[in-house]
Amino acid sequence: MTSTAETPADRLVLEAVGFSLSTLPADARIAIAFSGGVDSSVLLDAAVRVAGASRCLALHVHHGLSAHADAWLAHCEAFARERGVEFAAERVEVSRDAGVSVEAAARDARYRALDEMCASRGVATLWLAQHADDQAETVLLQLLRGAGLAGLAAMAPEYLPAGASATRVRPLLHLLRAQLEQYASERALHWIDDESNADTRYARNALRHEVTPALAVHFPGFRDALARTAAHAASAQRLLDALARIDMDDASRDEGRALSHDALLALDDDRALNLMRYWMRTLGLVAASSARLGDALRQLREIGAAGEGHGLRIDHAGHALRSYRGLVYWEAGDSSEPADETALAARAVSELAWQRESIWRLPQWRGTFIFADAGVAPGDPDTIPASVLQRAVLSARSRSGGERMRTSEARNAPSRTLKNLFQERGIPAWKRDVPLLYIGDDLLFVPLLGVNRAALPEQVDEGDSHVKIIWREDLLIA
Structure with missing residues (x-):
């Protein structure tokens, strides 16, 4: 037309x-x-x-x-x-x-x-x-x-x-x-x-x-x-982005969600700041001022790659810059909050009366709980009797802070906070935003940590079938 x-x-x-x-x-x-x-x-x-x-x-x-x-x-x-x-x-x-x-x-x-x-x-x-x-x-x-x-x-x-x-x-x-x-x-x-x-x-x-x-x-x-100025700037920016991608290949960790502290600090200031700007764009963060990025790099150099960044005070666009076990990352929340107790956004609680479903999709978490049949006499200690999953309604909840679980099979072993368990296993804070699986009012399973042994019965019928719970993020689902 x-x-x-x-x-x-x-x-x-x-x-x-x-x-x-x-x-x-x-x-x-x-x-x-x-x-x-x-x-x-x-x-x-x-x-x-x-x-x-x-x-x-x-x-x-x-x-x-x-x-x-x-x-x-x-x-x-x-x-x-x-x-x-x-x-x-x-x-x-x-x-x-x-x-x-x-x-x-x-x-x-x-x-x-x-x-x-x-x-x-x-x-x-x-x-x-x-x-x-x-x-x-x-x-x-x-x-x-x-x-x-x-x-x-x-x-x-x-x-x-x-x-x-x-x-x-x-x-x-x-x-x-x-x-x-x-x-x-x-x-x-x-x-x-x-x-x-x-x-x-x-x-x-x-x-x-x-x-x-x-x-x-x-x-x-x-x-x-001014249009020519914009075109020249765009051309120069493309060259800077190409350099940042080279540096990103060396410094990127965890699929780009974190940078290696060592690799970042090995760069001179101009190149390190260019990498940080590019990295923030890939994360969808709004651009930070030169003064804020300069202050961030100064603080990172002061604590050194071997140190922890609990003293970092860099807040930007609802996130705080963190340094943890050789990694640099942006964490949701304010830097006044301790890095290991991330203020996670609460999501709506989801509930399921389990009737031997094999999957439970949780769109708000961008992932799925999988209930895999493990047979009658499994060798994996992280399996759960099917009868346990049916004794009450399952619910997926956000962390609220202070939750505890016992990962040891020993009945007299003490329970520990999720914070301590995450730290012990070296799980960065940005990976800890996972749904906690409850059976009734009891915490049953935590992705990345496993089954809460305290929620399981002491005696199990020999003929009871078992289930292994697996948490998969959307990217891993075919």
């Missing part, structure tokens, strides 16, 4: 959209992030004209930050329906935590919702309506914030964020805001004017309304110059 271009703005927009479309398979569907503003209205309208309505999906995120949010949702749905485009919307809660800007929190919530909507509909391409003015403003903001190369690289024309299901594409990135507004006027499009866009208390709005107009007068080509 195509349309004849009649004006310069019309031609430029359709050509940009057509180029992005040409890189996709002929039957690929395209999701368009649709706020209802002029930019996304132009993108959706042009996408329908070039690709056809059946290939387009309009996705709207309702932030609830404006009194007009419900009206905007209705407008967006009507706009999409008029063009025969499937429409979907998601309501999100925007964090108001201290120290986090509303802009940043809304952006994070928006992208999470967009990616979830793409994933649930099997759409692998998400088109965003940012343009050349947005790119210039982003580079300026990052310069003023003292950002590194990753920040100056600003917005890529196309990229797949870590953990995302849909590739994000910006077909209009080389077009000016004025060209999009001209297209919208010529097509008689109706769009939303978000009142917050005029509030110059927000840094981006201040640049847009007060700084870039002055730059346009004295430096007419500033947008192209």
Whole structure:
């Protein structure tokens, strides 16, 4: 489905959209992030004209930050329906935590919702309506914030964020805001004017309304110059990432969730900091300031690879940097909490009246309990009589702290805390977030530690069949 271009703005927009479309398979569907503003209205309208309505999906995120949010949702749905485009919307809660800007929190919530909507509909391409003015403003903001190369690289024309299901594409990135507004006027499009866009208390709005107009007068080509700066920064960042991947191959432990303390400290400061930035991105953590990372590296060097990092006081994005038995890792929680007593997020309790099921799937834990038949006279001491599993309801619970178990078969052996057992076996804190299996009110089994012998009866019928309990994380399930 195509349309004849009649004006310069019309031609430029359709050509940009057509180029992005040409890189996709002929039957690929395209999701368009649709706020209802002029930019996304132009993108959706042009996408329908070039690709056809059946290939387009309009996705709207309702932030609830404006009194007009419900009206905007209705407008967006009507706009999409008029063009025969499937429409979907998601309501999100925007964090108001201290120290986090509303802009940043809304952006994070928006992208999470967009990616979830793409994933649930099997759409692998998400088109965003940012343009050349947005790119210039982003580079300026990052310069003023003292950002590194990753920040100056600003917005890529196309990229797949870590953990995302849909590739994000910006077909209009080389077009000016004025060209999009001209297209919208010529097509008689109706769009939303978000009142917050005029509030110059927000840094981006201040640049847009007060700084870039002055730059346009004295430096007419500033947008192209800033776009080149972003491209140069992106190229340099790719080289730094390539170096970080080389260092990561040597320093990575536990599938990238930890770094070798020795390997990290063997690098000079610049290279070590580059590795830490790259590692944090692979973990999905937001970027830390140079000052915070520099302080982290200084503290790691002070404690030395042989020491333990209980004295580390580096908190970032809801995590604390830890050093444990030669490994460096990020642990959920605050550094004021002891490393061995991780504050684990409580999950909903799951219950099962066991009727000899072989598997018990626990989605909230991203894993499965397997109940394997071990026969009547097993040689494995970690098996459990089937009758024990049937004497009460099984429940999977989060750690709350202070739980105890006895791993020894000796009846007079003392019970010990899970904390001590985990430490004794050298299990890092980030691996301890596992479901505890209870039978009634008694702790029965702990992944990585085994059966609580104190929960088993002293006498077992000789003919009683036995079961071996195994905990498998999702990645290990075929």
